[in-house]
Each structure stands twice: as C-alpha cells, then as structure tokens.
Amino acid sequence: MESTHLISIEHLKKHFAMGSGKFTALNGIELTFEKGEFAGIIGPSGSGKTTLLNIIGSLDVPSEGKAIVMGQSVGDLSARDAAMLRKTKLGFIFQSYNLLHTHTVYENVEFPLLLLGVEAELRKQMVKDALEWVGLTDKTNSRPAQLSGGECQRVAIARAMVKKPEIVLADEPTANLDAENSHHILQTMENLNREFKTTFIFATHDEKVISYIRRKIFLVDGKVAKDELITKS
C-alpha cells in the first residue's frame, strides 16, 4: 500500500534490551504528518520523544510496526538508502548543537552541501543564503567557541536548512538556551517553515516551544496520549 502521507507511523513499538529483559520505550504509536507541519512531540523526560524522532530520522529502526518516511519504510531500508534519505530529505537539530569545533561557521553550514556534492559556486550561494535566514552573515568566519549558545543553535539551523530538506527534526533545540534566544530561534524556524513549507517536528517539553507549534502530540509511557491541532488567529 503506497502511503499518501509525508510520514506515517503504524503500530510502532520500540523495545530496548535491558539486562535480561526488555524495556518498551514506544508502545504502539499511530501518527501521520503532512507537508508543512510545525508539530511538537511533547512529553516528560524519558517518555520516548528522542526514540520516536530517531526512528523518523532513520537513525534507528522500529522493533514492531512501521515508520514510513516519504514513501520509504525506515525499518526496511539498507544502511546506504537510509543514509541517502537523511542526506537528501532530512535535517537534524540537536539540543547540544553538535557543531564541528574545528570548522568555521561557514564550513559548518557548508558541510551538508559537501556531502551532497554541490558544485562550488552554487554551494557558496546556498551557504550565504542560509546564514542570511538565521541572521549570521557577520559571523561567517567565526568558530563555534566564539559564539553564544543562541548563535550556535542558529548555525545548526542554517546547517539543517541549507539543503532545503523536506523534514527538519529538532530534538529539544531550546533546552540549552535562555528565553530570548529560544524565541529568536523559534521565530526563525517558524519563518523558514512558512517560506519553504519545510515540515518541522520538535521533541520538547519547553513551554516556549509549545507556544509556537501548531500541533501538539503528547507522549505518555510510549503512547500518544493526545494529538491536537492549534488554529492560531
């Protein structure tokens, strides 16, 4: 059956080996996402948010059930195809930024384009654009150590967005940021979502993030407890 959703998750379960037994982190998830969503998976620490995001991001595989991302079933992909999916269609933003410290801002943002083999001239333009989106054109040659946390996360956003992916997965992107910086990056991501119709899926328990998202998916004990759409005025 060909899925018509951007992402569709069916009867998804994820177990982890734990001592002699197993621990069930996700226990029967049913979800679909569409293009252009700005959604958040909300839940306390340990509720399985990261696990779910990782499976959508093809970094992990379901134990049971299915996660179909852009028509491709994550559990059935070869390592090579999964890498290809991530390289071309997905962007990641992490809580701890995960920037390359030995690289400049420019080089960090350029990295996904090098992987894609984008030709130099175009690459330059794309990096420039991405740095403009996040308002970092003046920090092009700085290194991460010289930046504030907020600036680092903006570099990470530029890096995730530079290749204009279909889906951006952001795992607690504001957890290390103060209120002002959090709002700043959330506005940035909201703008990008509007402009490029990029789907954003957050994992969070931060009220500030929750105030921006347009769909709240509450995760409790590895299950979707509530899934609500917000229609803002």
Place this chain on the structure above:
Amino acid sequence: MMAIKLALRNLVGAGLRTWLNVIVLSLAFVVIIWHKGILDGWDRQARTDIIHWEAGGGQYWQKDYDPYDPFTLNDSHSRVSGILEEMVNKGTLTPVLITQGTIYPSGRMQSILVKGIDPKQKIVAIPSSQLDTASDAIPAIIGTGMASSARLKKGDIVTLRWRDRNGAFDAGDIIIAGVFKTTVPSVDGSQIWIPLDRLQKMMMMPGEATILVSKQGTKTLPEVDGWRVKNLDFLLSDMDKIIKSKTAGGMILWGILMMLALLAIFDTQVLAIFRRQKEIGMYIAMGMTKRQVVTLFTVEGAMHSVLATLLGAIYGIPLLGLQAIKGISFPMNGSDYGISMAERLYPYYGLKLIIITVLIVMLTTTIVSYWPARKIAKMKPTDALRGKFNDKVFAKRIASR
C-alpha cells in the same frame, strides 16, 4: 576528496596534539633518511676507494693465498705466465708479490707485510712511481697510518729482515721514498710497498706473484689454472658486512621512533573516536554512511604522515642537503673501524630510499589509524549521538590514562 578536506580541517583544528604526533613522525622520517644517507654515502665512498686503491676490477689470487693465514703466506706465490703474462704486458693486470718481514724502527721490532709492486703500474692508486729511484737501499713507500705507528717519515732508513724461498734469513736497509695518504686501511696498516723486481730478487722468486690486480672496469676475468678469480663482490664483501651491521643498528633507532609515533597516533585515534562520538553521530545524521565516517577518521590519522612528510621536508631538505654538499667531517680514523673511511663523508640520499621511507611511514600510519576507526562501524548512531557507545578496547585505553 571531501574526506581529505574535512580530515585536514579536523586535524589542524585539533592543534597541539596533532603537531606533537607530526613532529615525532617527521623526526622518524628525517632520522632514517639521514642515517641511511650517511651509510649509503659511506658505502659509495668506501667502494670507490677500495676499488681505486686495492681491488681494481677484481683480482687473481694464487691458489694457496689466504690473507688471514700468515703461515702459508710465504708459500703462496706462483709464476705469472701464459695468459696472465699477456695481460700484464697489455697493462690490464698488475702483479703484487706479498711476503712477511720484520722491520726495526728505532730499535723496536715490528712484523709487517712486504708488498712488491711494479713502479710503473697505473692500475691501483698506490703511488708506486715514487719507488722508481736508483739507490742502494731498497726504496719503500708507506701509508700515513703505518708511518705514524712505526714513527717513520720520508727519508728514514730502517732495517728490514725477510726470508727467501728456501727459508734462509736475509736483511737489508730500506729507505722511505714516500708517505701516501689513503682511506683504505688494508693498503696502509703494518705494511710497506717496495719495487716488485727487488722483492722478487730478494726472495729468489723471479717472475712470481701472490696476487694480480686487474684494471678498473674489467668485466670478466678468465679462469686460470693455479689461480683463483676474486671478483669485486667478494673483495668488497667485508665492507658490505660492516655497512649492513651499521644499517641494522640504525634501524633499531628508527624502529623505536616509528613505534613512538605510531603509538601516539593510535592513542590519538582511540581517544578521538571515543571523545567524538557525538560528532560521529552527527555525521551519520547528516547522511554519511558509516564507511564514509571510518574513511574520514582513517584519512585524518593517515594525514599525520602527510603533514610529517611536509614538515620533515621543511627542515630536512635544507639540513640534509647542506650535509650532502658540504660533507660531514669524521674525527676518527677509518683504520679504527678496519674499513675505508674518508675524513669527510658525503651522505648520499637516493630517491628510492626517500620514496620507500615515505611509503612505509604512510602505510603504517594508515593502518594504525584504520584499526581504531573500524570501531565506528560497530556504533549505533543513536548511541553515538547520546555519547553512550562503549567498547572493551576503549574502556581499557581510557582507564589506563
């Protein structure tokens, strides 16, 4: 290409640790090339000198001649006839008659070899023309080593005692007609050179010789009854052995330096892979395959050797190059080593030596870089992103510091 670019950024960005590894590795480079260069230079110099002064293009030895057995020496002589005589007349061979004798310089007694050589010969570098004088005393030339050990100088007269072919003792005066300087101890130490015909007369051995030296560049020496052909390989084998043993000694030093450098790189790699798990997770999240990440880390480690080659070249080329041109002066006397050694040695750096060294260093560096990087293939990207990957080898390595 991308891996090289990224690896270089990572490596240079890693700072001090990288440079420490690179410096040790570059030392390993320069030391081995330097050491081998000196030995090769020495080898070349010693070879040409020995050929020049002693070996020529190969020799004939009378069948009983054994330079290590003084007791048979006085019987090791034969008439030079037939094809040998023809070659001597053509100037492609020169006969040398060798016997034992005793001299009495300033009242002391010293046992020596007496070598008769044709004053007109042009085959070896012994300045035999200095023997071409008419005097009552027997003219003799000696090397500087012999001159200093017997405390003799030009013009000195000293008594020589020898035995003729019947074993009867005889004695006469010799006059030092010249002192020559040579780098080849085996034509210098404990020996004198006198005119061949005089020695033949003294020994009552007209037309006889112990060895015959052929002209440099002689391709092959025909077999002759009663004589053994000694080619250059044989005549140079003693020296080759010494050079080889010196090479082996140097290899130990090189081995230690290489081990140090490789261990440091291995360690750096293990630590890097352990510490940079989140980065590895990020690479995979960005769409790199594990194999690409393994390659990246391997290239990063192997790049040490590229940087070391560059660094080694920066200080090595001027340093070693200058030495190759100016030579290195050796204060010790070659005869202490029993081998030809010039006062000034010109190291010889062959392209082959340099290329082989660079290749060996690059290959081993790549292997020790790949070894820990392999572990990445076992990492689960989710574990790497959480910084939770662990491994027995890592644990041991990290705990030991």
